[in-house]
Structure formats: structure tokens, C-alpha cells
């Protein structure tokens with residue numbers, strides 16, 4: 123039997139946690155989550171918390187779902203893992219068909235990996251290699267366009283395509299050059315309307331495309347909402363214009379639906395909002411229902427066909443990971459897609475999303491809440507030292523972190539991005555749980571911001 127004291131001591135002695143200042147961590151008592159049940163996480167003392175960020179934006183139908191458990195167990199009785207390099211497996215094959223059935227536009231092929239970062243990295247390499255060896259190769263098309271506040275993961279390629287200085291600046295010498303366009307982020311912009319803010323970004327994109335389109339392979343974008351930047355929701359019409367400019371200038375339109383995919387925005391994929399047709403789409407996180415590491419990069423026949431040829435032509439896509447297409451993870455993903463149908467997950471969201479919006483209205487009255495951003499079930503609540511002048515708190519005060527710690531006293535687990543509180547509960551969250559979640563966070567903001575006055 124492991125006592126809690128022993129676990130804490132082992133954790134502090136041996137582990138290095140991601141995105142964590144370990145000097146702080148080793149001076150705090152870590153919260154050990156031992157179990158999950160529906161939309162709740164349960165710690166080693168049996169205390170229950172609403173999983174307000176879906177275990178880092180992964181969980182979809184709740185924890186410990188019988189249907190997903192059974193699917194994984196059934197597969198486990200057959201085989202836990204077998205490679206896709208030179209062999210095929212059943213769950214990955216069946217999932218391929220299902221993903222293409224539901225994918226937006228003309229996406230026809232599935233390339234598996236195991237995290238959002240690898241899915242983005244694969245999209246990048248696929249796009250690059252495509253132009254080198256398509257029917258009429260365009261070897262000069264080697265550059266990429268990105269959005270300034272974008273995030274596509276932590277591997278070096280995906281970091282090159284991102285723009286969050288706090289995470290990425292220190293690695294600048296490792297990164298390749300990109301063209302960047304401003305994120306249309308109205309709240310912190312100097313523009314008098316969303317439309318003008320949007321036009322500024324679009325004009326910048328046009329200027330780059332006019333001058334450099336012949337050297338650009340593709341544009342990377344988180345469609346409709348930038349998650350890690352703090353839930354920045356794009357102005358209406360923006361995505362459509364970006365997509366059509368990519369077409370006009372013959373560059374690949376590459377969407378990263380790692381955060382937005384699998385229902386988070388209210389549609390299965392965010393791209394469905396304007397019937398966008400990406401050339402490449404990266405998905406991860408929610409794909410396995412939040413159970414096991416799985417990711418996929420989907421693409422068109424046009425791109426896939428450019429990799430076909432005699433062995434001597436060296437057109438093969440030389441990329442793959444040990445756990446690519448893992449059968450357990452693919453079984454979980456198949457069960458998760460079935461649950462979307464069985465639970466009518468997307469239908470129910472059409473009531474939950476406005477309910478969440480209404481529940482957030484009272485936050486506007488709080489002295490230290492600035493912008494509140496929502497896209498579907500993705501929410502960012504920006505804390506401000508002075509909301510009139512939009513003055514942020516000094517980052518070293520860690521107000522966002524303190525609110526999240528306080529929320530635990532209200533049986534809520536959330537995690538901030540700086541001083542933006544993120545809410546992204548499992549899609550199976552009930553309206554009662556939304557009420558409890560928002561009430562707990564409201565109280566926590568009040569407590570912490572009054573204390574730090």
C-alpha cells in the first residue's frame with residue numbers, strides 16, 4: 123500500500139512535470155488523481171472535482187465510460203501493440219474509414235501518430251515534401267505562413283509554426299524562418315471594430331502572398347479559435363477569407379484541429395462552420411475520447427498521390443513513430459465515435475453551449491474580469507488588474523494560478539494560461555455541472571482578487 127506521504131516524496135524525488143516550475147512544485151503538495159467517474163476526477167482522499175479542462179482538453183464523453191473501457195479491454199485481450207511499419211492492424215484500419223467518413227472537405231487519407239505536436243509536425247513535413255515531388259514539382263515552395271499567437275505543439279517543427287513567446291522565444295535559434303501574420307485579436311487591438319481588426323490580418327496575408335506565394339508551401343492555422351494563446355476567437359468571416367486566399371495563391375491550407383476537433387466548438391470539426399476544405403488537417407486530443415495517446419494527420423488524394431512512385435524515385439514519406447496507429451488507442455477512438463452517435467453528443471451541445479454562455483454573463487460584473495471569450499465549449503476568462511484600462515496583473519503575481527488553486531476548494535479543477543482561466547469541460551458535462559463549475563470559478567475569482575487588492 124502506498125501512503126500519500128510516500129507518493130509525494132517519490133513524486134518530488136523522481137519526476138519532472140511538464141510546463142511546471144519545479145522549484146514551486148516541490149514546495150507544494152501535489153494533488154494525486156486516482157480515479158475518474160463521468161465528468162469528475164477523484165483524488166486519493168476520495169474528494170471529487172469537476173474536470174473543468176477535460177484533462178488538458180482531451181476527455182469527451184466523461185471518464186470511465188463503460189463503452190470505451192470495454193472496447194479497450196476487448197482489444198487488450200487480443201494484442202496491446204503491434205507496429206504499422208510493414209504490418210496492418212484491425213482497429214487502425216476500421217478507424218481510418220470512420221475518420222474519413224466524418225472529415226471535412228476532400229480529406230481521404232489518414233496518417234497516424236500519437237500527439238498533437240507530432241500530428242502538426244507530420245503536416246509540416248508532408249506539405250513540404252508534396253511540393254518537392256508533385257506532378258510538376260515546385261521545389262522553391264519551402265516556406266510557411268503562421269499566425270503570430272499560434273500554437274501547434276512543442277516539437278521543434280511545430281514550435282517554428284507557433285508564436286507564443288513565453289514558450290518559444292528561448293528556442294529561436296533552433297527554429298526555421300516563417301512568414302507571420304497578426305492574429306485578429308480584437309480585445310487587445312488598436313482597432314475600433316472587429317471588421318477592421320480582421321481586415322488588418324487579411325491585408326497582411328495578402329501582402330505576403332502577393333510577393334512570396336511562389337516560395338510558400340502552406341499556411342498553418344488553428345481554425346476559428348486559438349486555444350493556447352488564451353482562447354482567442356476569430357472575427358466572423360475571417361477563416362473563410364484565409365481559406366480562399368490560400369486557394370487563390372496556390373498554397374496549402376493546413377488546419378490544426380487538435381484542440382477544436384471532436385465537438386469542442388459545437389460541430390464535430392470547426393471547419394464545418396463555413397464548409398472549409400483543408401488540404402491537410404491535424405487532430406489529436408479528443409480523438410480517443412481522451413483515453414489514450416493518438417493523433418492523425420488527414421490529407422487529400424492530391425497530396426497522397428504525389429508520394430506514389432517506383433521505389434527508385436524515393437518518394438516515400440519517411441516518417442513514423444513506434445506507437446503509430448496503436449490498436450488500443452484506435453479501439454478507444456472507434457468507441458468514442460460511436461458514443462457521439464449513441465449519446466447524441468452534438469445535439470445536446472446545442473443546448474449546453476448557450477447555457478454556458480448565459481452562466482458566464484455574471485462574470486462581466488466582476489471588477490477583475492476583462493474579456494470573456496467563448497467558442498462552443500471552449501472558454502477563456504481574462505483576469506485584469508484594472509479592466510477599465512485593460513491593465514494586466516504582473517505575471518509574477520500568478521493570479522490565474524491562484525484562482526485555479528482556490529477553485530479546488532470548490533471541487534473544480536481548471537488550469538490557466540497565464541491570467542486567462544480556461545474552461546473546457548467534457549462534452550458530456552450536464553447543465554447542473556456547468557452551473558457548479560461556473561459558480562465555483564466565480565467564487566474563486568472573487569476570493570483571490572479581493573485578497574490581492
Ligand SMILES: Cc1ncc(COP(=O)(O)O)c(C=O)c1O
Nearest residue numbers: 237238239273274275349380381
Ligand atoms: C492547436 C494545438 N495543436 C497542437 C497541440 C499539441 O498537442 P500535444 O500536447 O498533444 O502535443 C495543442 C496542445 O494544446 C494544441 O492546442
